[in-house]
Amino acid sequence: MRIVLVGFGVVSRSFADIIHTQASALSKDHGIRPRVVGIVDSRGAATSADGIDIQTALRSKEATGTLNELGANIYTEGKGALDVIREVDCEVVIEATPSELTRGEPGLSHVRTAMKEGRHVICVNKGPLALAMPALMELANHNDVKFKFSGTVGGGTPVLDLAKKCLEGCSINSIRGILNGTCNYILTKMTSEGVEMKDALAEAQKLGYAEADPTADVGGFDSACKLVITSNYVLGTSLSIKDVDITGITGVTKEDIASAEADAKALKLIGFVGDKARVAPEQVPVTHPLNVSGTFNAITFDTDPAGEITLVGKGAGGRETASSVLRDLIEIRKDFAR
Amino acid sequence: MRIVLVGFGVVSRSFADIIHTQASALSKDHGIRPRVVGIVDSRGAATSADGIDIQTALRSKEATGTLNELGANIYTEGKGALDVIREVDCEVVIEATPSELTRGEPGLSHVRTAMKEGRHVICVNKGPLALAMPALMELANHNDVKFKFSGTVGGGTPVLDLAKKCLEGCSINSIRGILNGTCNYILTKMTSEGVEMKDALAEAQKLGYAEADPTADVGGFDSACKLVITSNYVLGTSLSIKDVDITGITGVTKEDIASAEADAKALKLIGFVGDKARVAPEQVPVTHPLNVSGTFNAITFDTDPAGEITLVGKGAGGRETASSVLRDLIEIRKDFAR
Numbered sequence: 001m002r003i004v005l006v007g008f009g010v011v012s013r014s015f016a017d018i019i020h021t022q023a024s025a026l027s028k029d030h031g032i033r034p035r036v037v038g039i040v041d042s043r044g045a046a047t048s049a050d051g052i053d054i055q056t057a058l059r060s061k062e063a064t065g066t067l068n069e070l071g072a073n074i075y076t077e078g079k080g081a082l083d084v085i086r087e088v089d090c091e092v093v094i095e096a097t098p099s100e101l102t103r104g105e106p107g108l109s110h111v112r113t114a115m116k117e118g119r120h121v122i123c124v125n126k127g128p129l130a131l132a133m134p135a136l137m138e139l140a141n142h143n144d145v146k147f148k149f150s151g152t153v154g155g156g157t158p159v160l161d162l163a164k165k166c167l168e169g170c171s172i173n174s175i176r177g178i179l180n181g182t183c184n185y186i187l188t189k190m191t192s193e194g195v196e197m198k199d200a201l202a203e204a205q206k207l208g209y210a211e212a213d214p215t216a217d218v219g220g221f222d223s224a225c226k227l228v229i230t231s232n233y234v235l236g237t238s239l240s241i242k243d244v245d246i247t248g249i250t251g252v253t254k255e256d257i258a259s260a261e262a263d264a265k266a267l268k269l270i271g272f273v274g275d276k277a278r279v280a281p282e283q284v285p286v287t288h289p290l291n292v293s294g295t296f297n298a299i300t301f302d303t304d305p306a307g308e309i310t311l312v313g314k315g316a317g318g319r320e321t322a323s324s325v326l327r328d329l330i331e332i333r334k335d336f337a338r
Numbered sequence: 339m340r341i342v343l344v345g346f347g348v349v350s351r352s353f354a355d356i357i358h359t360q361a362s363a364l365s366k367d368h369g370i371r372p373r374v375v376g377i378v379d380s381r382g383a384a385t386s387a388d389g390i391d392i393q394t395a396l397r398s399k400e401a402t403g404t405l406n407e408l409g410a411n412i413y414t415e416g417k418g419a420l421d422v423i424r425e426v427d428c429e430v431v432i433e434a435t436p437s438e439l440t441r442g443e444p445g446l447s448h449v450r451t452a453m454k455e456g457r458h459v460i461c462v463n464k465g466p467l468a469l470a471m472p473a474l475m476e477l478a479n480h481n482d483v484k485f486k487f488s489g490t491v492g493g494g495t496p497v498l499d500l501a502k503k504c505l506e507g508c509s510i511n512s513i514r515g516i517l518n519g520t521c522n523y524i525l526t527k528m529t530s531e532g533v534e535m536k537d538a539l540a541e542a543q544k545l546g547y548a549e550a551d552p553t554a555d556v557g558g559f560d561s562a563c564k565l566v567i568t569s570n571y572v573l574g575t576s577l578s579i580k581d582v583d584i585t586g587i588t589g590v591t592k593e594d595i596a597s598a599e600a601d602a603k604a605l606k607l608i609g610f611v612g613d614k615a616r617v618a619p620e621q622v623p624v625t626h627p628l629n630v631s632g633t634f635n636a637i638t639f640d641t642d643p644a645g646e647i648t649l650v651g652k653g654a655g656g657r658e659t660a661s662s663v664l665r666d667l668i669e670i671r672k673d674f675a676r
Contacts, residue, residue, distance in 0.1 A: 018643065156643065156644030158500070162500055162504055166496035166503060166665075167496065169664040170494075170661055289627070289630055293625040296627065303494075306494030306658050307651060307655070309649070310649070310650040313645060320644050323644040327506055327507050
């Protein structure tokens, strides 16, 4: 399978490393022989029909921040993703550029172009899905290509697959989840140490759990993206992030936390979809499985007749999320084989 | 699909009720038109090639404890399961007689006979699997029939499916779980109310969570069965219950619970399989997702590279477990269609 990686951040690099180091297992267990024929980053693009040497690419990126150690035959500074997607023969495009939630670009154009060129798409970027998921599902269908996005929700934790593959014959009435590890870390810290929001946030930033501009996380927007993707995929809704009523955690005080604790509850940033879709701080009973600490994500599917089913795992991480990308690739390979 | 129900306890009756009331959805969504052509209970058997009227069967069982209201054309007192499995044309046999852990009978003979007759088997009875799972997998394979047993672990919570269908490309290093809701209820009660084992057990019996003879639960044997089934299915081991080092919760004291609490841990009956297989009371950090309360079950798969993934849900219940049987049936139908 010939693959183009669009975006060469931590998830893409982990994925490249995994398919390189596990090449023989992938071939033996799943009949997959991945060949990376294109890598695009913010500076330029590397392409090679014979396959790009992964170790050199990773080393070059680490040492210089660019891919130029791959050599002038392979690397072209300034070459853009759309050109690579159009020009390089490949079966699968992996879109892993940073999420942008106003227009979804440049990811949205990458995904659309790849589909129109007949490439299967694995998308790790939440932006295009939060804004235009129904249209993209339609476009994939129209072009007869697979569109997978397991890594957009739950990192390596198979949230979407659990609901889709393991709950057949059940109806899912509602979904309630802690979908952002940064917020959960901050709220857990405020609870366990009695500190104020700003101090917990500063600690999260120090540990690399929160970005310098934490708005996407603490404003609830990242959770809302994941809620939209989960709802559309699992419940068959046609939501965009604009349909979600969003309240982040920036207004949460020590007193809110204490008041929840007095009732044997924990204050959590919850994404909920049932009769409506919202993200907001909510009190969760301390004994409920959703009450997970630290950076954990958790999601509860309220089903009939199997009852409440909760999945808990790390919601982020390069290698973890790369495992979702690999799962998507295995799934595409299986669909081929049918 | 023609189905024979062997055993007509709470799970079978819930299953019969579900396929009866959801007949049109099953046909529309999954192309399944189930027809129950045989029901065997401890007193006799009902058979009808045209399909047994489910409502009458359920009403008869409830009112009289037998199936004799189905009428003498259909119901034969004293008719046994093996005869029905051999004589009645059907595609699927659902084995749901009570678990027995010494010889696995009569379930083991039912399963073997059904496979030899070329019937697909859905087994809800842990006994045959705990004792002879590798041989039964082999026999199913040899006779080219499907062998499903989702309901034996986790009730309606898709423990086995999660591991098998949603973690491809990951390696699973070990499995650690709370697999028995009765024990978890007792330990939770001892923790939250500071009561002794015997009082918590009495309460569990009063609420119907524990049986009059609680040995299978509190002795750790039920947990060990589920551990064996999970390990064999997910990790590809060939364990029987004899290979599991089993310590139940009967020796747990208030002091053990208090000593765990002093370390911010909770005492739980844990089934573990990794370098070895054991069931024993273990201290779990209170903040770990495995620390679930009441009758919940929880299982953690330690994976690479997706990290620890924990699934939590009700581990028992007639309707919940029946949803697993239905999932197995849908899966068998899909395999047919391929």
